[in-house]
Amino acid sequence: MAAAVLGCGGPSRHGGMTEQPDRYIRSVFPSESVPARTQNFRHPVERSKTEWGRLLSLLQVKRLHGFLRSSQDSEPEPAFRQDEIAYLSEGLESLLSQIGPHEWVVFYLSAPHETGATELTTGGFFLLDNHLHVLLANYRHLVTIPEQTHAIKQAPLSAAGTIAYSIVPHKSWTVITENRWGFSKPPLARLVEIVMDAETPQEESEFAGKLKALKHLREQDLISEKEYQRKRGDILKAF
Secondary structure: OOOOOOOOOOOOOOOOOOOEOOEEEEEEOOOOOHHHHOOOOOOOOOOOHHHHHHHHHHOEEEEOEOOOOEOOOOOOEEOOOHHHHHHHHHHHHHHOOOOOOOOEEEEEEEEEOOOOOEEEEEEEEEEEOOEEEEEEEEEEEEEOOHHHHHHHHHOOOOOOOOOOEEEOOOOOEEEEOOOOOOOOOOOOOOOEEEEEEOOOHHHOOHHHHHHHHHHHHHHOOOOOHHHHHHHHHHHHHHO
16 A cells, blocks of 8 residues: 655555554655755664664653743653554564665654644654664644644644754764754744664763764764764763
8 A cells, every 4th residue: 555645755655554543654755855865774674663662762851831942840751652652663663674775764643632632743763874863843743723734644744833842861862953854844843853873772871872973973964063063062061
């Protein structure tokens, strides 16, 4: 079964996963991203759903509050719910073992919110070298208009609004807020990219792991020299 995804392009694979009205995970060609078209990603790759689930379960977020969008008074919470981790990790196990070096995996998750709105989380996954890249285009984004829900579902890599959460720093990943892949978004919207060591993050020291991930991004020309030096300085200062 094939399906077109706006903002991505081409037929998609579902990896044996049954798509549901409130969620899907599938492979796509990210044809709307010029930088992505020039990259060879590390696919296919064989990993178990347990391994993918372990990585996703590490991610934590904090809610942003107030005019200054601060997370200072927020408690960390899991980025994905347990049922979402189970669903995504099963899809990653299946799809990342099938797709080629020019494909990504994208996902769409929706849930009813206590306000009566629909809560949407969308994004994508791909591997470069030994790093899993997690893109969050929309994270717990509240929508009340069915047409907007449909548009986001059709274009899971297009950010629709500001993100109301921040990613909690950790030794196993680097967070990038630049729209390096060039996907369309409103001026205030923000697409967040998390670069995780997909091999053995638990064996890396905090210092070495962060510097390794940052160096990898610079060598791939995925961040500017200025951004590299700024983030490197932040890591050294924190250490």
